Amino acid sequence: MKTLQANAGVLTNLEVLEFLRARGATSDPMGCLGAVAPSECKVFDYLVNTPACNQTRGAIDEFLKRCEKFKLAKAEKFNIINLRPSNQALIDPIIEYCEKRLTKDEARGIDEVQELVDSVLEVLPPPPAKPDEEMQDLEEPPTAKPMEEN
Known part of the structure; x- marks a missing residue:
C-alpha cells in the first residue's frame, strides 16, 4: 500500500488495521521489533479487540x-x-x-x-468475544454452598 497524499481523509478502524498488518504489526511483542514502532503495535493490539477485526x-x-x-x-x-x-x-x-x-x-x-x-x-459483523466472556460460557454456573455453623 502506498500513501499518495498525507492527511487526505479519514480512515475507518478497518483501514488502519489493514495498514498496520501490511507493515507487519502483530500482537506478539517480539514480532513488533524492527519496521513497526511500539506505538503501532499498541494501536494494533487495541484494534484487534474492536469490531474492526471482523469487518x-x-x-x-x-x-x-x-x-x-x-x-x-x-x-x-x-x-x-x-x-x-x-x-x-x-x-x-x-x-x-x-x-x-x-x-x-x-x-x-x-x-x-x-x-x-x-x-x-x-x-456489520459483531465485535470479537472478550476472553472473560468465552471463559464464562465454558464454565458451569456457581452453585450455592450451605453456610457452616460455628
Missing part, C-alpha cells in the same frame, strides 16, 4: 449504501462503522440532533433510528 470492505460498502437515505455526515458514518452501536441509546450520541434528523412516527410505523440500528446489526 470487511464489502460489509462497510453495503452499510454505506444502506445509510444513504439517513443523510448522515461522513464523520457520523465512520463513527457508526468504528463503534458498531447495537441499540438506539448508543446511536443517539453519535448523531448530532438525532431526534430532529431521524424520523420517529409511531402512527405510520416509522422509526429511522431503529432502522439504522437494524442495518448495523445486519451488515
Whole structure:
C-alpha cells in the first residue's frame, strides 16, 4: 500500500488495521521489533479487540449504501462503522440532533433510528468475544454452598 497524499481523509478502524498488518504489526511483542514502532503495535493490539477485526470492505460498502437515505455526515458514518452501536441509546450520541434528523412516527410505523440500528446489526459483523466472556460460557454456573455453623 502506498500513501499518495498525507492527511487526505479519514480512515475507518478497518483501514488502519489493514495498514498496520501490511507493515507487519502483530500482537506478539517480539514480532513488533524492527519496521513497526511500539506505538503501532499498541494501536494494533487495541484494534484487534474492536469490531474492526471482523469487518470487511464489502460489509462497510453495503452499510454505506444502506445509510444513504439517513443523510448522515461522513464523520457520523465512520463513527457508526468504528463503534458498531447495537441499540438506539448508543446511536443517539453519535448523531448530532438525532431526534430532529431521524424520523420517529409511531402512527405510520416509522422509526429511522431503529432502522439504522437494524442495518448495523445486519451488515456489520459483531465485535470479537472478550476472553472473560468465552471463559464464562465454558464454565458451569456457581452453585450455592450451605453456610457452616460455628
